[in-house]
Amino acid sequence: MNIETVLEKVNKILPPQPAVKFSVEKGNTGIFDNKIGGVPYFPKDMAYPCGTTGVFAGQPMTLLVQLNFEKIPHIPDFPTKGILQFFVSPDDLYGMSAEQSEMAEQKDFRVIYHETILTDETKLLSPDEIPQYTGEEECFMPFKGEYRLIPHEPETVSPTVHDFRFEDAFVKCYNEIADEPIEDFYDLDDEIAEPLYLSVTSFDAVIGGYPVFTQSDPRFDKRFSDCDTLLFELDSVYLPEQDLNILWGDMGTGCFLIPRENLKKLDFSRVLYNYDCG
Numbered sequence: 001m002n003i004e005t006v007l008e009k010v011n012k013i014l015p016p017q018p019a020v021k022f023s024v025e026k027g028n029t030g031i032f033d034n035k036i037g038g039v040p041y042f043p044k045d046m047a048y049p050c051g052t053t054g055v056f057a058g059q060p061m062t063l064l065v066q067l068n069f070e071k072i073p074h075i076p077d078f079p080t081k082g083i084l085q086f087f088v089s090p091d092d093l094y095g096m097s098a099e100q101s102e103m104a105e106q107k108d109f110r111v112i113y114h115e116t117i118l119t120d121e122t123k124l125l126s127p128d129e130i131p132q133y134t135g136e137e138e139c140f141m142p143f144k145g146e147y148r149l150i151p152h153e154p155e156t157v158s159p160t161v162h163d164f165r166f167e168d169a170f171v172k173c174y175n176e177i178a179d180e181p182i183e184d185f186y187d188l189d190d191e192i193a194e195p196l197y198l199s200v201t202s203f204d205a206v207i208g209g210y211p212v213f214t215q216s217d218p219r220f221d222k223r224f225s226d227c228d229t230l231l232f233e234l235d236s237v238y239l240p241e242q243d244l245n246i247l248w249g250d251m252g253t254g255c256f257l258i259p260r261e262n263l264k265k266l267d268f269s270r271v272l273y274n275y276d277c278g
Helices: 003-013 166-177 190-198 260-264
Strands: 017-026 035-037 062-068 083-088 109-114 146-151 155-157 205-208 229-235 237-239 244-246 253-258 272-276
Touching (some): 003 166, 003 190, 062 229
Antiparallel strands (some): 017 155, 035 146, 229 253, 253 272
16 A cells, blocks of 8 residues: 555645744744743733633733744735734633633633734833733743744645544545555554655744644534634743753644634634644
């Protein structure tokens, strides 16, 4: 069995997608920069995002990631300008809903898009004006401090075994050329299945392409199957010698997925947010 032939057929069902990967560097960031943590770009005339449930209800969220698309190489269907931000409540789930049915409801996380970037900093919140948590509960985030996000040139990323659509596509394509058909992915011999898992390359952060999960794709729940596009993913990065310490639990991943048609319209009201532990 030539698995490469099978994967070529899979790519016709799940076409490789353009992506921009980022490197993460420890360091101070500017208010307009691509970054993890730090002081967000935020106009004074906008309502600052706050949590809605539990002890963090009414408390300001924390900036998880900021993307300035004027400083990122363009890939199809993603913005060409503006700043996109991901805020989360610093609870023990980093703002992710504990109820699976509510994982696309922005109750304790918020995705905010500023289509026009104000360059007059007097119209923006200063570091001292950013609302801060005033409660007594411990705050949790996957990192401390701030990190720079360094974008690379776009590349094309093939689907992986992590994607909820991969198994059906693979089984269909495998059975088209196999002497002995299989019913599901787990019928494969280990010498075929293991390289497919091992072939998944790691990255620090990415927009576009296909997501990677340390557990399972939440889109197996059909309520979220329309969230077909990886808006942003941040993986755990632990390199003490480089002062990098970003951990989603035990070396997990955090990702945001959106319907592509919504992305094209710059409509970020429906975004599926998931993080899982290693």
